[in-house]
Amino acid sequence: MAQKIFRRLVVAAVVGIIGYNIYEIGIAEVLGSLPSNPLFYIIFFLIFLTxxxxxxxxxxxxxxxxxxKIFRAALTKRVYNEEVLGYSGEFYLFTWARKHLDRDDIDILKNVRDNNILSAITSNFVAFSLIGTLVFTGVIDISNLTGHVDMVYLITGIVIFAALIALFVQFRRYFFALPLKKAALISFIYFSRFIVHNSLLIAQWAVVIPETKLSVWLIFVAVVIAVNRIPFLPSRDLVFMWAGIELAKALDMATASVAGMLLVYSALKKGTNLLLLLWFSYYPDGIQASPQPAGVQPETPPHSDPRHSDAQSDTPPQSDP
Incomplete structure (x- = not known):
C-alpha cells in the first residue's frame, strides 16, 4: 500500500512539474509545435517494436x-514494466513460461535472470561508452566539476574496467547459467537492438527539429539510457520528458518543439500500452481459430499436452554446452 502511494506521489509530482514547464513555455506554443510529419509516427511504432x-x-x-507466442509475451512484459512496476514484466514472463515449458521453475527463473543480467551489462556498457565519448570529445564539458582529467586516470579506469570484465567471464558460472557462446550471442542481439532503437530515436527527433546537431541528440540518448536504468522508477517516459525539457532549456533549443515532441511520444506510448493491455485482457490466449463446421472432426495433434505443443516445430538450433 505504501509503495503504491509513493509511486502515485512520484508520478503526480513529475506530471505537476511538466505541467508547470509547459505553462511557462506557453500552452498555445507547445500545442502549435506538435509533430505533424507522418514519419514521426511511423518511426514511433518501429521504436515500440524493437x-x-x-x-x-x-x-x-x-x-x-x-x-x-514469444512476441505476444514480450509485448505484455513491456506493458507491465512500463505501466505497472519495474520488473513486474519479468514476473509475468516467468509465470507465462511455466505454462508453456516442461521445465523446473528454477531453470525458467535462471533464463529470465540471465537475460536481465546480459541486458543490464549491455545497456550500461553502451551508456558509459556514449557518455565517455561525449566527455572526451568535448561535447559535454565537465571540467567545472572534475577539473583537468589526467590521461593516467583514464588509462587506470580502462584497466580496471577490463579487469572486471575478465573476472566476470572467469567466474560467470557463479552469476548466470548460460554457456559463454550463447551469452555472447544474446549480448550481441541486445547490443544490436540498443543501436537500432537509439538510432531510430535520433531519426524521430531529427524529423521534428532537423537543424539540431547530432551531438545534441546523443546527449538526449545518454539521458534516455540513464533514466531507463533506474530500477523501480514509475513512468520513465514522463521522467525523461521532464529531463528533456530542462535539457532543451540548458542547450538553448526550441523548447516548445522539444516539449511538444516528447509530449506526443509519451501520449502515444501510454495509449499503445493501454490498447495492448485491453486487447490481451479480452483475448488472453490470442484470437482463436473459427469453429469447425458440423460433421467435420478436427485433426488431433500428435502431442496433446500443451507443454509439448510449442516444441513440435520451429525449434531453435542447439548450441554447444
Missing part, C-alpha cells in the same frame, strides 16, 4: 516456443 522483436531471437535461444 524490444519485443529482439526478445523473440533472445528467448528462442533458451526456450523452444513458437516465435509469435
Amino acid at each position: 524490444l519485443p522483436t529482439a526478445e523473440i531471437f533472445i528467448y528462442r535461444q533458451v526456450w523452444p516456443i513458437k516465435r509469435r
